[in-house]
Amino acid sequence: MDRRLAGLIAGGQDDLSAYLGNDATARLVWSRIRTHGIALALLEMAPVVHAWPRSILSSLRDEARLQALWELSHRNCLLAVLARLDAAGVECLVLKGTALAYLVYDQPAMRRRGDSDILVRESSLQATRAVLADMGLVRTQDATFGQESWVYDTGIGFVHCIDLHWEVVAAPFLRRLLDVEECFASATPLPRLAASARTTSPALLFLRGVVNQALHRTNGYLVDDQMMFEDGRLIWLLDAHLLALRYTPADWEQIARIGVERGLAPICAKVLRHAQQALGTPLPETVMARLEAEPQANPVTSYLELGSxxxxxxxxxxxxxxxxxxxxxxxxxxxxxxxxxxxxxxxxxxxxxxxxxxxxxxxxxxxxxxxxxxxx
Known part of the structure; x- marks a missing residue:
């Protein structure tokens, strides 16, 4: 079922609709779509789904409308935060899902997510907190190593969360994998979000993403208030696919170099091959050969695979x-x-x-x- 959903996103034939007349199957398909976070992506990238039975198509459209409304409301909140930080002289980078939404997706709402992540230098942490508190955001108890959450209640049904980071990776053992100053040095504009908005380089976005996915596989992630531990979530593979389509030779070289030097080669290769199999992602085999030549076991992969x-x-x-x-x-x-x-x-x-x-x-x-x- 997941393979068929991936095929639809990649522009393949619809080999699911024949089974959707069965209510139990339709519910299972809808459950997988929700788990993968691809409702709006399917509607935009796979026009054949518009011919699906009304029951599941109605659910898809309802979810897509909700995503679009959330995106509009969340963007307004995030823009206000970015503007106030800029006025206060605080440099920040937008990370993860929101950065991808405004960098590689035709419609930012297609990149389903529940929050936005921003990175600041630790020296700017107190100033950033003061700005967020002054804007009416409230710091929650959802804090881990190098990050904390701030929420804003719009009063119209949406509660927006800003995850504030001062470490790139939320685990002390992995903190040296990606450096804060390295991210700022490679800052890339996000003009579709705001004139002053920036993120890391596309290559560092990918590398941060594969680490995040590996951590989610062991620590879990929430989908509709349910903790999931699945690998190969389609929205994450779509991230990797869309990023790969825009990489320059320099981006591929950065991925290969950092992957080999910092023990990330095995998980980088795994995600890229999975995206290739699921979505037909074009990959430079010279880069893949460098990544796949590295040993599968190293201190980083051993840590990421710990079940305890x-x-x-x-x-x-x-x-x-x-x-x-x-x-x-x-x-x-x-x-x-x-x-x-x-x-x-x-x-x-x-x-x-x-x-x-x-x-x-x-x-x-x-x-x-x-x-x-x-x-x-």
């Missing part, structure tokens, strides 16, 4: 700069943000955060007792 949060915490503590950083990391591990807790316990997502922490503590103790009982 405790094991990752051990590596992150070892990579932390000082005692204060280690204490903050331990507190964040003991008391993770609300969105993590809601995804971990979806049936109890309405509980107060304190009760969720207590439930997590007792569940962990019970699991430990059961394991000890079995061992005995």
């Amino acid at each position: 949060g405790t094991a990752r915490l051990r590596d992150d503590l070892g990579a932390s700069r000082d005692l204060a950083s280690r204490v903050r990391l331990l507190l964040a591990h003991a008391f993770p943000p609300r969105n993590f807790m809601q995804g971990r316990y979806p049936g109890k997502a309405h509980w107060p955060l304190g009760l969720l922490y207590l439930h997590r503590l007792f569940a962990g103790l019970w699991s430990l007792l059961v394991q000890q009982g079995k061992a005995g």
Whole structure:
């Protein structure tokens, strides 16, 4: 089913419509579309879906309208933030989904997402916080290493989130993979968003994206308040595909060089090959040969493949700069943000955060007792 959805986005034949008369199949197809975040992308890139049965087509159009409305409202919020930061003399870069939306997508709303990410230098952090607070945004408890979330309630049904970063990668063990100053040095204009808006180079956007996807595969990501751990999400492959279509030889060289030097070659090659298989992404085989010649196992890939949060915490503590950083990391591990807790316990997502922490503590103790009982 995912392969057929990818084929539609790539301009292939519609080999799904014949099955959509069955309600159960139609519900499953719709579930996969939601998981992949591709409702508007399908409507725009696969005209054949406009002939699908009314039930699923109506859902597609409703989702697309919601995405378009969210995009308009969110853009207004983000533009105000960028303008105020610019006026305050704070340099920032737009990252991840929003950067991609305004760099490579014909319609920014096609790039479904739930927030925008901005990167500032740590020296600008207090000034940035002051600007956000003065604008009426509220800092939440959803904070991790090198980033924190700020929200703004529009009063018309949308609550917009700005994820503020002062580290490029949200894990101490991986912080040296991409440097803040490296990102600012390669700043690329985002004129479709705003005259002053900038992001990182297309190559660094891709490299940051593959790290993010690998972290999501182990830590999970939220789709409709459900924690997912799937790999190969189609909206992420579409990001890689559209970026690849605009790369210059210098961009490909940067991907190959950084991938090899910093242990990212295996995950870069995996994402690019997956995009090629799913969407027909054209790839320079000389670059792929360099990436695929690297060993699959290295400290970076070993960290990203750890299934144990405790094991990752051990590596992150070892990579932390000082005692204060280690204490903050331990507190964040003991008391993770609300969105993590809601995804971990979806049936109890309405509980107060304190009760969720207590439930997590007792569940962990019970699991430990059961394991000890079995061992005995």
